[in-house]
Amino acid sequence: MSDLIALAAIGLGSLLVLVAARAMTPRRPGRHTAAFLAEPPAPEPAPVDPWSRPWSTPTPEHVEARHTPQRGEDVGLVRPYVLADDTLDLGIICERRRAAVLATLGVDWPYGYVGDQFETFAALTAAGVTA
Numbered sequence: 001m002s003d004l005i006a007l008a009a010i011g012l013g014s015l016l017v018l019v020a021a022r023a024m025t026p027r028r029p030g031r032h033t034a035a036f037l038a039e040p041p042a043p044e045p046a047p048v049d050p051w052s053r054p055w056s057t058p059t060p061e062h063v064e065a066r067h068t069p070q071r072g073e074d075v076g077l078v079r080p081y082v083l084a085d086d087t088l089d090l091g092i093i094c095e096r097r098r099a100a101v102l103a104t105l106g107v108d109w110p111y112g113y114v115g116d117q118f119e120t121f122a123a124l125t126a127a128g129v130t131a
Contacts, residue, residue, distance in 0.1 A: 030036060046052070092113045102109040112118055 028036070095111045095113060099109045099111045
């Protein structure tokens with residue numbers, strides 16, 4: 001019981017010190033009070049770095065096209081910076097991943113795609129060319 005009394009005395013003493021320290025600190029006006037709103041805000045220092053000046057060259061046309069607002073009748077089905085020729089053929093990637101997963105399981109999966117080196121090797125072998 002004496003330990004509990006000692007701990008309570010220490011706790012109340014430290015609480016009293018905290019309340020006294022808070023009472024001695026100067027108080028700022030609240031954020032939504034008239035006194036706070038009457039104070040002019042401190043000016044922010046201007047940044048000094050190379051990006052604070054505007055770029056000296058004109059903005060490229062494709063960048064402006066990305067940031068212009070779209071109207072329904074003026075918008076094509078594909079944005080000007082997305083070209084259909086540059087899209088990936090995911091069938092090749094899926095086929096390679098399938099072969100890699102099956103190879104880890106010990107299954108030999110013969111795969112091929114249009115334009116792979118195996119077609120070239122087969123054509124050279126059929127023609128009788130050896131390396």
